[in-house]
Amino acid sequence: MWILLLILAIIFVVMLLLCSIVFLPLFIGRRIKSPITKESREYFFSGEGEHVIKTHIIGYGENKESFILYAPVHLEGTLPVIIWGNGTAALPKNYDELHRHLASWGFIVMNTYNSDTGTGKPLKEALCYLLEENAKPDSIFYMHVDTQRIGCAGHSQGSTGVINLHTNFTEGSYIKTVVSIALPALRWCDPEDVYVPERINVPFLVLTGTLDFIISPFRSCLAAINRLESGVEGWFLEARYCSHTEIQEEGGKYKGILTAWFRYRLMDDNTAREIFEEQGEIYKNAGWRRVYARGVRDNIRNDSRLS
Template identity: 40%
Template structure:
């Protein structure tokens, strides 16, 4: 799904159409019982700042290193034709929960190359004398997340990372009919936990049945959930109804957050009983993140 990909030629208009189908349920309004989703959909406790470097938008806690807490890294991939500005609220939200986010400015992230390079850039900055990131990042905890063709890029960045990236969140990962030769992704090659997110009204590009197929191809730890009433582009802006559980997953996998883990693990994981979601599936996940890797 490069700039000349099938998704670029045919699917971007389809993405817009799917977004127009978004129903009122796309906000994913949580019930009182869905405490984990509500907690992580709310702004986090950290102040946020941002900076631009060649090829990337950096969004991170303004108080990096406060309390001697290292920031996990998240590398972000945009959907076709989009830039980090289309996801600004979401990226700032993640930073408010303690993540250092590096978002490629590329509008064609399907191969995952820019995303992996972004993760490596922040890892290098952690060891660079005088960098704002020096000694303040948790370089052993790196995640990849992205939307649409950026979701494919997140899978590709992970599988090419040699173990650097330890969790993946593809949002609206496109059906393979939209993928051009050279942009293919292979969920069966993921060896670290992955969380597939999609919308029930995303019937053109990333239908729920397609996401279930990707989930089934993952040999190890995985989760999936479909937001009822959501179209293809609901993730844009501040993340919409996806924001709470996306943040909780990253906190669970990259920060060892036991509260966040409750959405996906335990006797009755919260996400499986949340009426704002459907098509939920979980496999091979444990409450202790390291045990799944």
């Protein structure tokens, strides 16, 4: 009997340790405040933009809820677009606050009611729909989509989906920048979701956190950046105390840098661009443990050796 009790006790301890490894980072990460100072540009972009937002839920085919768009209430001229890829088991409601934030900075943000985004196909369908609406005189988005300024970002499985949208579909040529957040190591990817960084030919940003060491460890993220073809600009940023779901809800500690990246890449915002300059703010912000840029220039913050 005592042997059985000992075995059960060992199993209990092992399960407790496994649960703490998986769930404790999720609990702790959100409760540690970002060290970003209020004087920083990153903090500036984590604040709300100037636009009031309206959402548009789109039914397509037999689905009453296929896509959701977040856009400024007053559509004036053409606006840049961000196509979003949900993580596994996630839906637009899991990123609602973040999408509203990005749209407040002048973007049209488009998401799907799809949690199986790794192949990129649902994102391609969303992009095609928006391009069609841009060409329809009776659409509220008629001539309001800047087809030369479209980017994509995704979380977890969706972070593979945005790569595959860009690299595996003809429509991927519209994509001008790709952002992968909590990019899974290839061993976690289903065969149809496997991504090939060598095919990326636009600026590529990978965000992960120090507490996301199981699904999105820094070494696999760095490997993705280093597989880019010569001359393709790639950035890898590892945030302190961020877990796998940091990006959900309002965007957490990733919100400011994500907004700045898209303002820089899709709007030519000089204030945002300065964050990523060779001696820019990103290398000085204590909130980032590792900062690595490759392609246009190789650089690494001195206190964040990747070995």
